Amino acid sequence: MLKIDRLELGPVQANCYIVSGDAKQCLIFDPGEEAGKIQELLKRKQLTPLAILLTHAHFDHIGAVDELREVYGIPVYLHYKERDFLGLPNLNGSGKYAALPDYRVAEADKLITEERSLEIGPFKMELYHTPGHSPGSVSFYFPHDRFAIVGDTLFAGSIGRTDLAEGSEQVLLKSIRESLLTLPDETFLFPGHxxxxxxxxxxxxxxxxQR
Structure with missing residues (x-):
């Protein structure tokens, strides 16, 4: 049985998830900021991270990527349609807000190019391309443990915003209905906020x- 730890990080309290197994290995999803807090949790639980996986590349989900990648020497996974978002503030959303610094992150190590099964160490998941909030949004579904990490595609009682670069409400609703609402009814969906x-x-x- 996998375990899930959630940390609310950064200026807009984005969810970072640490998914771990019995072997004390883990995956880091969306390390948005405050790398020290993530490192503290990993040290306290004696976890060894194997990879960083990004549901998408908006600023509030990528702020701690470079620091964690350097500390642990692990690869970063991202959908290929957002390969340029990491280094461009006008695409990752940080350039939209005068109160924020420009977020620039090094290129991803592994680009997701299709919906498929993915295995990283002992972790097995299904990848669903769920665009709309952003063009390369990905949801990571763990069928054996009946949960999915869905980023900013769907929230409890709401949906992701679509006013950032290449967003589309029509595309977003299609992704939700065809990829997330078709999962088993009691699947836990863990959102970006x-x-x-x-x-x-x-x-x-x-x-x-309901529209």
């Missing part, structure tokens, strides 16, 4: 999906 939810909860109570 806020609490977890399930497909059945969102089918019945999400106002954006």
């Amino acid at each position: 806020g609490p977890e939810t399930t497909p059945i909860q969102e089918k019945h109570h999400n106002p954006f999906l």
Whole structure:
């Protein structure tokens, strides 16, 4: 049984998830900021990270990528449609806000090019391309443990914003309905902000999906 730890990090409290197994290895999802807090958790739980996986490349999900990649010597996975977002503030959203520094992160080590199964060490997951919030948004589904990490595609009672670079509400709703709401009803969906939810909860109570 996999374990999930959540840290709310950075200026907009984005969720970073640490998924770990019995062998004390783990995956880091969306390390948005505050690398020290992530390192403290890994040290406290005696976890060895194998990779960093990004649901997408907006600034609030990438701020600690370079520091963690250097400290642990691990690869970064990202969908190929956002390969340029990491280094360009006008694409990753940081350039939109005068109060924020420009976020620039080195290129991803592994580019996701298709929906497929992915194995990293003992971890096995299914990849779903779920664009709309951003062009390369990816959801990571762990069927054996019945949960998915969905980034800013879907929230409890809401959906991701679509006013940043290459966003589209029509595309986003299509992704949600075809990739996330078709998962088993009681699957836990872990979003980029806020609490977890399930497909059945969102089918019945999400106002954006009642249209």
